Amino acid sequence: MRFNNLLLPLIILSLIVAASCTGEEQPDTHNVQEHAQSDHSSMEAGQPSDHSIYHAGSTWLNRNNEEIGLESLRGKIQVVAMVYTHCDFACPRIIADMKRIESSLSPEELANTNFVIVSIDPERDTPERLSTFAEENNLDPQNWTLLNGDSGDILELAALLGVKYRRISDNDFSHSNIITVLNRDGEVAYTQQQIGNQPTNTIRTIKELAG
């Protein structure tokens, strides 16, 4: 009895997966969230649909240090990940996954798709740093948006996308390895919970949305 009680903290720890940068893999739980898809033709004007994350209305800086509203992403399919550029382990793999997605799209599909990297480390990932990072990784400005924002807005966006992250030291974060596909109106169309496998479902979702 007493011995069991001493085990409690260990057992609790064993239940916890500190994802990503510590090297753990999330269980394979792909899930497709089906929201009422809005009609593209009626969407262009007026308010985003009720399930659109663009209601958040936050403002960000891109790699050119230009201020952009979140809702300015509306109109294209968005493939979004929240990472930090000093991360050695999972983040390069997330970027690699996104590039793999990019390279599997047709020129027409690509013309309707944009890739978004949102930093969870706004102090270090300044627009300048994001610009350098984008160049190092050949992230085409036509198709790739890198965003630096206020910590409260980052937390809010993470909440909207179901991303969890936490600073674990001066230099590192743990965070979910989630890649989110947003439809043109900013509704979550697909959440890829895991990196490293073929992003088949993610690509299929984008192709469907672009079709």
Added chain:
Amino acid sequence: MKFITYVFACFFWAGFLHARQTPPDDMVKVEGGVYIPFYNSGTEEAEAQVETFYIDKYHVTNQDFLDFVTENPEWRKSMVKPIFADEGYLKHWEGDLNLGPDTGEIRNSPVTNISWFAARAYAKWKNKRLPTLDEWEFAASASEYEPVASRDSSFVRKVLTLYGQPQPEKLPPVGSGQPNYHGIYNLHGQVWEWVENFNTVFITGESRDGGGTNRQFYCAAGAAASPDTENYAAFIRFALRGSLEAHYTTKNLGFRLAQDVNNEIQ
């Protein structure tokens, strides 16, 4: 005349200094300190430094929230975007601006059925913010007599007893019972509370080391008798936060606000 002006100026300045050091209405100052988070991944520092901050003595009430939605129609229950609040949002209210037949009874009770987005919007409206997880846990580790009572077994037992009590149909008004060391009411037992960074908690239902451990783990009666009972109370909060999503609302989840101490000087 000059002398009088001088005296007035002195009074004014003294008043100003006083105001700077006095918490805003219905808030208390929590002196910063070191706190040991319930859980860390092993790669993190074991201790977290909490800076001095202000926190509400009481939960935000139904009346407070009614004032907010009156001025901010987009947060009324018929208007709120489903991405910001699920269908249970403010379901205990009769209408958008109507608390229903029990108005008199629940007006000063904690508002619940509130999403994290709604709580944050309210905080922004008040020029305040939600407490961080560390701030909340630090403030809530105080008993009536000590600022940090996580090792005080009678306090810990009391917290667990409060967690075990069923929620009454109508919540009592805020400010019932004894405040803790800092002067904060009802941190434990009445309702759970949103914190700013609730979504920093990682948890899965999966046990990594095979059979049997889950059963031991969920044996709460055993844990309640151990010296680590405070960990168990903290675990309950930890697990709750890990299970939440930002648009969730439940009848036993409310919030209170915090503020930076240097906020007023700006």
